[in-house]
Amino acid sequence: MREPIVFTRAGLLRGFLAALPLSVSCVAFALVYGLIAGQNGVSVIETGLLSLIVFAGASQFLAVELWDQPLPVATLVGAVLVLNLRHLLMAPTLRRWLTAIPAGRAYASVAVMTDETWGLSLADLEKGGRDAAFLAGAGLCLYVFWFAGSILGRLFGGLVPDPERFGLDFLGTAFFIALLSGFWKGRGDILPWLAAGGTALAAQALIPGTWYIVIGALSGSLLGAWLKGRRHGG
Protein backbone atom coordinates (compact mmCIF):
# COMPACT_ATOMS: atom_id res chain seq x y z
CA MET A 1 0.00 0.00 0.00
CA ARG A 2 1.10 3.52 -0.80
CA GLU A 3 1.09 6.14 1.93
CA PRO A 4 -2.15 8.12 1.86
CA ILE A 5 -2.31 11.51 0.18
CA VAL A 6 -2.60 14.42 2.62
CA PHE A 7 -3.15 18.19 2.40
CA THR A 8 -1.27 20.00 5.18
CA ARG A 9 0.07 23.43 6.04
CA ALA A 10 3.57 21.94 5.98
CA GLY A 11 2.98 20.84 2.39
CA LEU A 12 1.75 24.29 1.48
CA LEU A 13 4.93 25.80 2.91
CA ARG A 14 7.13 23.24 1.19
CA GLY A 15 5.55 24.07 -2.16
CA PHE A 16 5.95 27.78 -1.52
CA LEU A 17 9.66 27.37 -0.72
CA ALA A 18 10.21 25.07 -3.69
CA ALA A 19 8.87 27.78 -6.01
CA LEU A 20 10.98 30.57 -4.47
CA PRO A 21 13.89 30.13 -6.92
CA LEU A 22 11.38 30.68 -9.74
CA SER A 23 10.31 33.97 -8.19
CA VAL A 24 13.33 35.76 -9.65
CA SER A 25 12.41 35.10 -13.26
CA CYS A 26 8.75 35.49 -12.35
CA VAL A 27 9.33 39.04 -11.13
CA ALA A 28 11.52 39.82 -14.14
CA PHE A 29 8.74 38.73 -16.51
CA ALA A 30 6.13 40.56 -14.50
CA LEU A 31 8.17 43.77 -14.78
CA VAL A 32 8.32 43.35 -18.57
CA TYR A 33 4.60 42.55 -18.66
CA GLY A 34 3.79 45.70 -16.70
CA LEU A 35 6.01 47.75 -18.96
CA ILE A 36 4.34 46.46 -22.13
CA ALA A 37 0.92 46.96 -20.56
CA GLY A 38 1.78 50.61 -20.02
CA GLN A 39 2.99 51.00 -23.60
CA ASN A 40 -0.32 49.66 -24.88
CA GLY A 41 -2.50 51.90 -22.77
CA VAL A 42 -3.58 49.31 -20.20
CA SER A 43 -4.24 51.20 -16.97
CA VAL A 44 -2.58 50.44 -13.63
CA ILE A 45 -5.68 48.87 -12.15
CA GLU A 46 -6.33 46.79 -15.28
CA THR A 47 -2.73 45.58 -15.30
CA GLY A 48 -3.10 44.50 -11.67
CA LEU A 49 -6.53 42.92 -12.13
CA LEU A 50 -5.24 40.83 -15.04
CA SER A 51 -2.50 39.47 -12.77
CA LEU A 52 -4.92 38.77 -9.91
CA ILE A 53 -7.80 37.33 -11.94
CA VAL A 54 -6.24 35.74 -15.04
CA PHE A 55 -2.81 34.88 -13.57
CA ALA A 56 -1.40 33.33 -16.74
CA GLY A 57 1.78 34.88 -18.12
CA ALA A 58 1.51 34.18 -21.84
CA SER A 59 -2.20 35.05 -21.88
CA GLN A 60 -1.58 38.34 -20.16
CA PHE A 61 1.20 39.27 -22.59
CA LEU A 62 -1.21 38.41 -25.37
CA ALA A 63 -4.00 40.43 -23.77
CA VAL A 64 -1.99 43.61 -23.30
CA GLU A 65 -0.54 43.22 -26.80
CA LEU A 66 -4.09 43.08 -28.25
CA TRP A 67 -5.44 45.78 -25.94
CA ASP A 68 -6.86 48.49 -28.16
CA GLN A 69 -9.67 50.98 -28.42
CA PRO A 70 -12.35 49.84 -28.90
CA LEU A 71 -11.48 46.77 -26.83
CA PRO A 72 -11.60 43.60 -28.99
CA VAL A 73 -13.74 41.71 -26.49
CA ALA A 74 -14.39 38.49 -28.42
CA THR A 75 -10.78 38.20 -29.55
CA LEU A 76 -9.40 38.80 -26.06
CA VAL A 77 -11.59 36.18 -24.39
CA GLY A 78 -11.31 33.75 -27.31
CA ALA A 79 -7.53 34.06 -27.59
CA VAL A 80 -7.03 33.55 -23.86
CA LEU A 81 -9.31 30.52 -23.90
CA VAL A 82 -7.57 28.90 -26.87
CA LEU A 83 -4.12 29.68 -25.53
CA ASN A 84 -4.94 28.09 -22.19
CA LEU A 85 -6.47 24.91 -23.57
CA ARG A 86 -3.11 23.30 -22.82
CA HIS A 87 -4.03 23.50 -19.12
CA LEU A 88 -6.59 20.78 -19.78
CA LEU A 89 -3.70 18.36 -20.08
CA MET A 90 -1.97 19.41 -16.88
CA ALA A 91 -4.42 18.60 -14.10
CA PRO A 92 -4.94 15.00 -15.30
CA THR A 93 -1.21 14.26 -14.80
CA LEU A 94 -1.61 15.22 -11.13
CA ARG A 95 -4.67 13.03 -10.66
CA ARG A 96 -3.12 10.96 -7.87
CA TRP A 97 -3.07 14.09 -5.69
CA LEU A 98 -6.15 15.86 -6.98
CA THR A 99 -8.60 12.99 -6.75
CA ALA A 100 -7.50 12.07 -3.21
CA ILE A 101 -8.30 15.43 -1.58
CA PRO A 102 -11.68 17.14 -1.08
CA ALA A 103 -13.00 18.55 -4.37
CA GLY A 104 -13.04 22.14 -3.05
CA ARG A 105 -9.34 22.02 -2.29
CA ALA A 106 -8.56 20.47 -5.66
CA TYR A 107 -10.51 23.15 -7.55
CA ALA A 108 -8.88 25.89 -5.47
CA SER A 109 -5.40 24.44 -6.04
CA VAL A 110 -5.69 24.44 -9.82
CA ALA A 111 -6.75 28.12 -9.78
CA VAL A 112 -3.11 29.11 -9.17
CA MET A 113 -1.55 26.36 -11.27
CA THR A 114 0.94 27.59 -13.89
CA ASP A 115 3.20 25.78 -16.36
CA GLU A 116 6.07 26.16 -13.91
CA THR A 117 4.35 25.10 -10.69
CA TRP A 118 2.68 22.21 -12.49
CA GLY A 119 6.15 21.03 -13.55
CA LEU A 120 7.50 21.36 -9.99
CA SER A 121 4.51 19.53 -8.55
CA LEU A 122 4.68 16.71 -11.04
CA ALA A 123 8.36 16.26 -10.19
CA ASP A 124 7.52 16.16 -6.46
CA LEU A 125 4.67 13.71 -7.01
CA GLU A 126 6.90 11.40 -9.01
CA LYS A 127 9.62 11.54 -6.35
CA GLY A 128 7.03 10.18 -3.93
CA GLY A 129 5.55 13.42 -2.58
CA ARG A 130 2.34 12.67 -0.71
CA ASP A 131 1.26 16.19 0.26
CA ALA A 132 -1.15 17.59 -2.33
CA ALA A 133 -0.92 21.09 -0.80
CA PHE A 134 2.45 21.42 -2.56
CA LEU A 135 0.68 22.51 -5.77
CA ALA A 136 -1.24 25.31 -4.07
CA GLY A 137 1.82 26.44 -2.09
CA ALA A 138 3.99 26.72 -5.19
CA GLY A 139 1.17 28.50 -7.02
CA LEU A 140 0.63 31.02 -4.24
CA CYS A 141 4.34 31.85 -4.20
CA LEU A 142 4.35 32.82 -7.87
CA TYR A 143 0.97 34.54 -7.52
CA VAL A 144 2.36 37.00 -4.99
CA PHE A 145 5.56 37.72 -6.92
CA TRP A 146 3.74 37.95 -10.26
CA PHE A 147 1.31 40.54 -8.93
CA ALA A 148 3.98 42.63 -7.21
CA GLY A 149 6.20 42.62 -10.31
CA SER A 150 3.29 43.53 -12.62
CA ILE A 151 2.39 46.62 -10.62
CA LEU A 152 6.01 47.73 -10.29
CA GLY A 153 6.60 47.23 -14.03
CA ARG A 154 3.46 49.19 -14.88
CA LEU A 155 4.36 52.10 -12.60
CA PHE A 156 8.05 52.12 -13.49
CA GLY A 157 7.61 51.46 -17.23
CA GLY A 158 5.94 54.83 -17.75
CA LEU A 159 9.07 56.56 -16.47
CA VAL A 160 11.29 55.27 -19.30
CA PRO A 161 11.52 58.32 -21.59
CA ASP A 162 11.97 57.00 -25.13
CA PRO A 163 11.22 53.25 -25.10
CA GLU A 164 11.84 52.81 -28.85
CA ARG A 165 15.38 54.09 -28.55
CA PHE A 166 16.19 51.29 -26.11
CA GLY A 167 14.30 48.72 -28.15
CA LEU A 168 11.81 48.25 -25.31
CA ASP A 169 8.85 48.26 -27.70
CA PHE A 170 10.35 45.04 -29.10
CA LEU A 171 10.14 43.22 -25.74
CA GLY A 172 6.71 41.77 -26.48
CA THR A 173 7.82 40.38 -29.83
CA ALA A 174 11.02 39.02 -28.30
CA PHE A 175 9.02 37.39 -25.47
CA PHE A 176 6.80 35.46 -27.88
CA ILE A 177 9.74 34.43 -30.05
CA ALA A 178 11.62 33.09 -27.00
CA LEU A 179 8.46 31.33 -25.79
CA LEU A 180 7.90 29.89 -29.24
CA SER A 181 11.33 28.28 -29.34
CA GLY A 182 10.35 26.15 -26.34
CA PHE A 183 7.40 24.68 -28.22
CA TRP A 184 9.53 23.57 -31.15
CA LYS A 185 9.45 19.77 -31.18
CA GLY A 186 11.24 19.11 -34.48
CA ARG A 187 10.81 19.16 -38.23
CA GLY A 188 7.21 18.04 -37.97
CA ASP A 189 6.40 21.56 -36.80
CA ILE A 190 7.62 23.28 -39.96
CA LEU A 191 4.44 22.84 -42.04
CA PRO A 192 1.95 23.61 -39.27
CA TRP A 193 3.91 26.69 -38.26
CA LEU A 194 4.19 27.93 -41.83
CA ALA A 195 0.44 27.39 -42.15
CA ALA A 196 -0.22 29.28 -38.92
CA GLY A 197 2.01 32.19 -39.93
CA GLY A 198 0.77 32.28 -43.54
CA THR A 199 -2.93 32.21 -42.71
CA ALA A 200 -2.38 34.75 -39.94
CA LEU A 201 -0.71 37.18 -42.33
CA ALA A 202 -3.37 36.60 -45.00
CA ALA A 203 -6.21 36.96 -42.50
CA GLN A 204 -4.70 40.12 -41.09
CA ALA A 205 -4.61 41.65 -44.56
CA LEU A 206 -8.18 40.60 -45.38
CA ILE A 207 -10.17 40.69 -42.14
CA PRO A 208 -10.35 43.64 -39.78
CA GLY A 209 -9.62 43.21 -36.09
CA THR A 210 -7.58 40.48 -34.44
CA TRP A 211 -9.29 37.40 -35.84
CA TYR A 212 -6.05 36.57 -37.61
CA ILE A 213 -4.70 35.06 -34.39
CA VAL A 214 -7.57 32.63 -33.98
CA ILE A 215 -7.59 31.79 -37.69
CA GLY A 216 -3.82 31.27 -37.84
CA ALA A 217 -3.77 29.25 -34.62
CA LEU A 218 -6.64 26.99 -35.65
CA SER A 219 -5.32 26.28 -39.14
CA GLY A 220 -1.79 25.62 -37.91
CA SER A 221 -2.76 23.44 -34.94
CA LEU A 222 -5.36 21.43 -36.86
CA LEU A 223 -2.91 20.79 -39.69
CA GLY A 224 -0.27 19.80 -37.13
CA ALA A 225 -2.62 17.39 -35.36
CA TRP A 226 -3.75 15.87 -38.66
CA LEU A 227 -0.18 15.39 -39.91
CA LYS A 228 0.88 13.86 -36.60
CA GLY A 229 -2.13 11.56 -36.54
CA ARG A 230 -1.32 10.36 -40.04
CA ARG A 231 2.30 9.69 -39.13
CA HIS A 232 1.47 7.71 -36.00
CA GLY A 233 -1.81 6.23 -37.08
CA GLY A 234 -0.16 4.54 -40.09
Next chain:
Amino acid sequence: MEADLLALTEWWSPLLILAMGVATYATRAGGLVLIKRMRLSPFVETWLGQIPGAVFIALVAPMVLRAGPPGWIAAALTLAAARLWGNFLAAMAVGTVAIALLRALWPAA
Protein backbone atom coordinates in the same frame (compact mmCIF):
# COMPACT_ATOMS: atom_id res chain seq x y z
CA MET B 1 3.28 60.23 -15.32
CA GLU B 2 0.14 58.42 -14.37
CA ALA B 3 -2.34 61.00 -13.22
CA ASP B 4 -5.02 58.59 -12.07
CA LEU B 5 -4.13 55.18 -10.69
CA LEU B 6 -7.74 54.06 -10.96
CA ALA B 7 -8.21 54.99 -14.64
CA LEU B 8 -9.95 52.38 -16.84
CA THR B 9 -9.94 51.92 -20.62
CA GLU B 10 -13.73 51.44 -20.38
CA TRP B 11 -15.93 51.38 -17.31
CA TRP B 12 -16.61 47.71 -18.05
CA SER B 13 -13.02 46.60 -18.62
CA PRO B 14 -12.92 44.85 -15.18
CA LEU B 15 -15.84 42.72 -16.41
CA LEU B 16 -13.87 41.85 -19.54
CA ILE B 17 -10.90 40.84 -17.36
CA LEU B 18 -13.26 38.76 -15.23
CA ALA B 19 -14.50 37.00 -18.38
CA MET B 20 -10.90 36.29 -19.35
CA GLY B 21 -10.30 34.96 -15.85
CA VAL B 22 -13.33 32.69 -16.11
CA ALA B 23 -12.10 31.39 -19.49
CA THR B 24 -8.64 30.70 -18.03
CA TYR B 25 -10.01 29.05 -14.90
CA ALA B 26 -12.28 26.87 -17.02
CA THR B 27 -9.19 25.41 -18.70
CA ARG B 28 -7.44 24.83 -15.36
CA ALA B 29 -10.46 23.23 -13.72
CA GLY B 30 -11.53 21.54 -16.96
CA GLY B 31 -8.68 19.06 -16.59
CA LEU B 32 -10.06 18.05 -13.20
CA VAL B 33 -13.52 17.49 -14.64
CA LEU B 34 -12.00 15.42 -17.43
CA ILE B 35 -10.22 13.11 -14.98
CA LYS B 36 -13.55 12.03 -13.61
CA ARG B 37 -15.82 12.17 -16.64
CA MET B 38 -14.19 11.17 -19.88
CA ARG B 39 -11.16 10.32 -21.94
CA LEU B 40 -9.93 12.69 -24.63
CA SER B 41 -9.71 11.20 -28.10
CA PRO B 42 -6.11 10.88 -29.30
CA PHE B 43 -6.79 13.46 -32.01
CA VAL B 44 -8.02 16.06 -29.52
CA GLU B 45 -5.06 15.36 -27.25
CA THR B 46 -2.61 15.85 -30.13
CA TRP B 47 -4.46 18.95 -31.24
CA LEU B 48 -4.26 20.55 -27.77
CA GLY B 49 -0.51 20.02 -27.81
CA GLN B 50 -0.22 21.82 -31.16
CA ILE B 51 -2.16 24.90 -30.11
CA PRO B 52 0.38 26.99 -28.16
CA GLY B 53 3.04 26.99 -30.88
CA ALA B 54 0.45 27.88 -33.52
CA VAL B 55 -0.99 30.71 -31.39
CA PHE B 56 2.43 32.24 -30.85
CA ILE B 57 3.35 31.99 -34.54
CA ALA B 58 0.06 33.58 -35.60
CA LEU B 59 0.64 36.36 -33.12
CA VAL B 60 4.28 36.95 -33.85
CA ALA B 61 4.36 36.75 -37.67
CA PRO B 62 2.57 40.09 -38.23
CA MET B 63 4.52 41.72 -35.38
CA VAL B 64 7.83 40.71 -36.96
CA LEU B 65 6.74 41.66 -40.47
CA ARG B 66 5.70 45.10 -39.26
CA ALA B 67 9.01 45.68 -37.46
CA GLY B 68 10.93 46.03 -40.75
CA PRO B 69 14.47 44.82 -41.56
CA PRO B 70 15.95 45.65 -38.11
CA GLY B 71 13.08 43.72 -36.56
CA TRP B 72 13.63 40.72 -38.83
CA ILE B 73 17.29 40.51 -37.87
CA ALA B 74 16.56 41.07 -34.17
CA ALA B 75 13.84 38.40 -34.30
CA ALA B 76 16.27 35.89 -35.82
CA LEU B 77 18.87 36.70 -33.16
CA THR B 78 16.27 36.33 -30.38
CA LEU B 79 15.29 32.92 -31.72
CA ALA B 80 18.92 31.84 -32.06
CA ALA B 81 19.70 32.95 -28.50
CA ALA B 82 16.63 31.15 -27.15
CA ARG B 83 17.60 27.93 -28.94
CA LEU B 84 21.24 28.23 -27.91
CA TRP B 85 20.84 29.03 -24.20
CA GLY B 86 17.31 27.92 -23.47
CA ASN B 87 16.95 31.04 -21.35
CA PHE B 88 13.99 33.35 -21.92
CA LEU B 89 15.28 36.48 -20.31
CA ALA B 90 18.68 36.27 -21.96
CA ALA B 91 17.04 35.80 -25.36
CA MET B 92 14.76 38.79 -24.79
CA ALA B 93 17.75 40.90 -23.74
CA VAL B 94 19.57 39.91 -26.95
CA GLY B 95 16.56 40.88 -29.09
CA THR B 96 16.07 44.20 -27.35
CA VAL B 97 19.72 45.24 -27.51
CA ALA B 98 19.92 44.05 -31.12
CA ILE B 99 16.98 46.12 -32.29
CA ALA B 100 18.18 49.22 -30.46
CA LEU B 101 21.60 48.93 -32.16
CA LEU B 102 20.15 48.06 -35.56
CA ARG B 103 17.79 51.03 -35.46
CA ALA B 104 20.68 53.32 -34.61
CA LEU B 105 22.59 51.96 -37.63
CA TRP B 106 19.51 51.95 -39.85
CA PRO B 107 17.88 55.30 -39.18
CA ALA B 108 15.55 55.11 -42.22
CA ALA B 109 13.57 52.34 -40.50
